[in-house]
Amino acid sequence: MKKKYLSNGVDISYVDTDISATAIVFTNGVSMTTDSWCNQFQDQRLSSSYRLITFDWPGTGDSDALHKTAQYHPSQLARLLCQFLEQQVATDFILVAASYASNIVGEIISSLPRCKGIVLHGSSLIGGAVSLDQVLQPSNHPPIIAMEQCDSETVAAYYHWAVLNNPAFAQQLIQNYFKTDPRFRAAIGAFMTEASCTDEPMNLIGHHVPLLFIHGEYDPIVKPVCMAEIFPSAAITETTIAGAGHFAFAEQPAAFNDALIDFANRLV
Template sequence: MSAPLSLPRSFTATTADQLSIHIQDWGSGEGPEMLFIHGFSHCGLAWMRQVGAPALSGFRKVTYDFRGHGGSDKPLDAHFYKEPERWADELATVIAASGLKRPILVGWSYAGRIIGDYLKVHGHAGIGGIVFVDAATANDRAFYGTCNRLMRQMCSADLAQNIDATRAFVRRCFAGEQPQELLETLVALNMVVPAQVRAALFDRPADYEDVLRRLDIPVLVMQGEQDDVVAPAMAHHIAQIVPAARLALFPVGHAPFLEAPDAFNTILADFARGVAT
């Protein structure tokens, strides 16, 4: 696990439904602003190989822990996680509290839904571009791998089963062997998320095709070709329906930004510079 070049400025923002959201601002650059959104059961620390990466040093980078995760509030009532407007307004709150003007949204996995919720409620006028990273934007079973049952077991009230499933899920996020330190860190940040929160994230609609088809901002779709969580078919679908979307494939699993960070960061930086021009 590579350490960031500097510590972030950490602060909190309060959402419309009175949840405290933990935000990390990794500093300013002259390039476009990037807002990184993590996936199911992770947190902003998942972007550890981006926030200090030399390839991205010219950009302002902000990460945050969405509701129920990391250092943010974790209400156990499922209704805090079921309504699209809550997710949309939470993302809008983070953008405003961070002082971002037209950020590039970089969303991994479950964050595809969060970005979709934001687009449906707020539109894309205030967004500079979008990067979908192994992102989920539809419910069709053909768009998913073989980890659904495992992720359901992560919702178990039985702690032993929960831990075993979480460890297995973290390993399944990668196609190749990873350093033990990285795997241990990811298991630790996953276990911060209560089982009830994980369960609440399931079984809500993902109907974003109309807003994706209407996008007229730069869009990059990045996908691990060996992803066993969100199938590559999802990325091809997004790239097909979003006008002029670019597709970048990596010979790795569900987390190309961790498994192939150098290639990922180079492509992301090139995309961001293109947004600026």
Template structure:
């Protein structure tokens, strides 16, 4: 699948791909990518399938998501890029390096482990489904509906960035940049465990938020079996959205790893 993507930085610089998580898009990483690009990187920000401006598909597994990244790397003729992924995007990148060994320089996984996670987005999906796009007039209307399912204004703001207006028969109306039916149907697969038959030996960094429950100390032995050259950095005063909550500390951790 041909993914929509954005680019920031010098086209001749070292390529660095960043993949967003569930309900996200390349837009979520645009601000911080400019800071990363200033350190001498060509930052490429794809929208994963069924998200943002990339195509929609009934096929939505990590194998398919990894294939999409491989196709993008081939199309852009990238030579062993650095791979960064957050949450679901982190699992996409872990799947990619297991499917396509030897095609990347280093891996950075942000606040996700390869383990199984039970479904924990059910309320969000119900809230998004409750928004009648044909009747709402403003984003505030959508926010009022979603607030019954998601109490955090910050999370609601993030989710509602997926709303946009399109022209239908000469009339402007809201639409989603998410393929909600497929994401809802396949949400169990988003939490599936990733397994590999051969360890990934390239340099790997796991970054977690100190307040996030996604990577526990008890997860580290299993992570190291798959990624024996991995190291772990914890970012203070950060939850799951490490790069948004502590952007300077995130960039410092990333650059410290890449500069070694």
């Protein structure tokens, strides 16, 4: 059941199974909403053992839009995420970030005192030792996730290319794309072109919690940057989901959930 949480005058829509257990908080990439995690919420192994929470970023899904493009910068959304965790998640938690959400989580510079671990799938972390060129796969498709406006044919072609073996999920992303506040994507374009990120990998490692990077074997969008090699002293685990692309949680949900459960069980 969806709930509303008021953050600085903006209604944020979220889903919370609200059981008494360590929480797993799922955060969305571009064109994703709370519905994108249905395969995780429906897995009894997760729902019976963990409190599952996810929410729509401002300007996406059922959450209110913000007033200015600059308010959608990842550093601003990182502050909103920290506020949500502080006010709505009073228990220990594990943070899961898909795709662009990894940049938002990577921009968190404040402490996360109850965080037991962080999972990143399809990570696009940049800054410091990791450049944008190291992260992005070469592609003939225009970068629609960073474009304020785009025609329906181009958007459909992009998501049917980006999503493997799940046309229904691709269609969901297409619909969500046009329901998203265009300024949300404009902020991504500014973020990329202005190189206005901080050192996201170092910020992440600075939380001193175990990290799990989940790669899709055939991810067409981002390269599987081996963070364990770049930061050998950090507590980093990396795994690759066979037969998956950029959206393993929807393309190969059983294997994704296996990896998540194994990681979570070792932390609680």
